[in-house]
Amino acid sequence: MKSETATAAPTRARQVTPGGIIAHVCVVLAAAVFAVPLVYAVFSALKPNDQIFSVPPTLIGDEVRWSNFVEVFQFGPFWTYIGNSFFVAIAGTILVVVVSSTSGYAFGRLRWRGRDVVFLLFLATLMVPQEVVVVPMFQLMQWLGWVNTPQSLILPFAFTAFGTFLLRQFMRGIPYELEEAARVDGAGAVRTFLTIIVPLSRSAMAVLTVFTFISFWNSYLWPLIVVNDYGYLGTLPIGLATFAGQFGTRWDLQMAASVISMVPTALIVILLQKHLVKGIATAGIAGR
Template identity: 70%
Template structure:
């Protein structure tokens, strides 16, 4: 008791000073952390920068939307005006009456979906083979495979068209899907993500008697949902926006034309319907916008974690 009393009644109130000092230490925060004055200022500036960047990127889209509502004679009026003399919502309906635009949308959606599925299957399996399995010459083959990324598309379109002629695939859906379904980008992305997953999971699966295929399907692939979502979005956008290759391999635009070709069809010998072209462009952005919004959480996580493996 005497010891405890002595500790509580130190001369000069030492115990109370220690408690007050500890309380002040807890209440003191380094400059720039959340909750401090400088931290709140940095948060406000960061949000202001994000809003400014969003406004800059959204300006062309907003202008294109209001241009789609203008009469065609007022698209290039001087001085430029954001809103025309009237809002012609009928332009969006007239797009489908101008040509087989619904067929273009179906073709693009079918080609982009099928191409994305093929790319996901090829890239995940190839990425697993390059990133998790050990076999002779693996790194050399991967470097050669990765070197194909340095070849521009314009260089390979002629050889690919000749190959499509050999297969009899010119002016078919196969020619729009398969030539770009085996690119090295998806394989590289999935390989880097797979290399970041602990190898102890493979060893534990082997102990339990799981084969390499079962390990891939039941253990590794479920952990790569975010990377698969990133690859799916990038691939879908690439197929959706592809213009050069469909322009070369498609002969009957009415049957196998895609959206980029459909957008170009509004420009003809008798002039260009800029109002309908802008309306068609706005319509073509709806599916991709929905996909990006739906997979936003996986996109952020996948971009933040993909490529961190280095084993």
Template identity: 80%
Template sequence: MKSDVIEAVAPVPTELIVTGRARRQPQRRPTGRSSVGLFFAYASLVIAAVVFAMPLVYAFFSALKPNAEVFQTPPAFLGSEVRWSNFVEVFTYGPFATYILNSFWVAIAGTAVVVIVSTTAGYAFGRMRWRGRDAVFVIFLATLMVPQEVLVVPMFQLMQWFGWVNTPQSLVLPFAFTAFGTFLLRQFFRGIPYELEEAARIDGAGMLRIFLQIILPLARSAVAVLVVFTFISFWNSYLWPLIVVNDYASLGTLPIGLASFAGQFGTRWDLQMAAAIISMIPTTIIVIALQKHLVSGIATAGIAGR
């Protein structure tokens, strides 16, 4: 009887007894077919990266050319001389430094408002239970189908009623309440286990404390995605500042400053290329700094939810 029981029990590996964990199985080497597929996958990624990077590389080298040689035929990356002074002349051609500071202010303030509104609204739609929640969310989400061009006229009339035309707040508040961030964070919040929230209530935590100390720290990656997209959206906004601002010299943003290099008597393409390269530096730094959270946020926000 005892021998039958011993034979029925599977033998315990020696490494489990000694180390308490199983030995890692050696990884299989890719076969010939899989290695060929992996090669073509990486080659395709490299080709796509080169194709997408070529316009940026051409713009950078065009910023170093004399103005008459930017559109020379046949096209060439390098001109007859390398003019690093074009990047300095950008700031003397017009109030380009003011455009940069205004864009920073608008992008940072608009991003802060969007993050505050989207996190609180996403928490209300995703974690709180109240009558008519789903119907209100559908109506709120339907605003994504309305293009910005349709909203320009009523928004401008609203700014006139408030007396905010040609003011700093008119550049931030009208388009700071969007449904995209609310939808993104609502989906992420719904994927957080409700047991964490119930345990915090048992410990005596209120709704605000649960939101600030439990929900928000778990949603860092989703908030990072929202920060990057919102900052870039405000940074590159051109149509609305062009309409609501009259004094471009003091309240103009960077896209308006880029358009100022095209004048009645010609376009300074060399300076416009240099200014475009300068305008890409802040957004590039933000994407690189938040790259880790950005990748994880994009990967998890789409599959979260119940």
């Protein structure tokens, strides 16, 4: 009798319902809609430049030019742009995750006077758009002598309220009994943070890692302002703009460069997909 019940439960779980079919169809349609621009970009990168805006538009040109991806690296210092973007994105992501995890622990788990007031003030910075603060930030970089330096591309965005808020909300969902048990065993705040809170917050950190890496990787306005020598510190978004010159725009090379620039962000999403889905599903659940 027990075996029949045990085998019947999985069978009922696999039953296909109309709601499930509709949900899957909607997901597939949404994925197709979002994939159309990417597919068109890939095929446009393989076209000759004079066929990018052909009328009527075509998906595949008269000639498939794989050489566009090679010519991208001959057009300018594209390897420099890629290396600078990797350095800024990786260093900035590591710094943001470290700062956000420690501040999220301080705001979410530790008890100290004025904690909620300081957190609200910190959170209020999210309402200030980047375009408003670029002028005072540039003046600060001039005062520090950091204009056209790598630290000017990383440090101004290392202390973000978004990452702190995300990890604080996740950490508040971790049972306090685990922390109390560690303190009974003699662990202090730092050891509790490193041995209990950080391992349990890996999913939320993966979400923050992906969002932060993409943000640094795609940043255009701030590098355009604070960098003077693009051949030395230019990043990929700035490099993409160099294909538009005085005598026209090489749209074929720009599309090929855009496809190349999408590869790292796609890979990091694929590699962290498991933690990303779990982190997004649980990051907004707050504890006591």
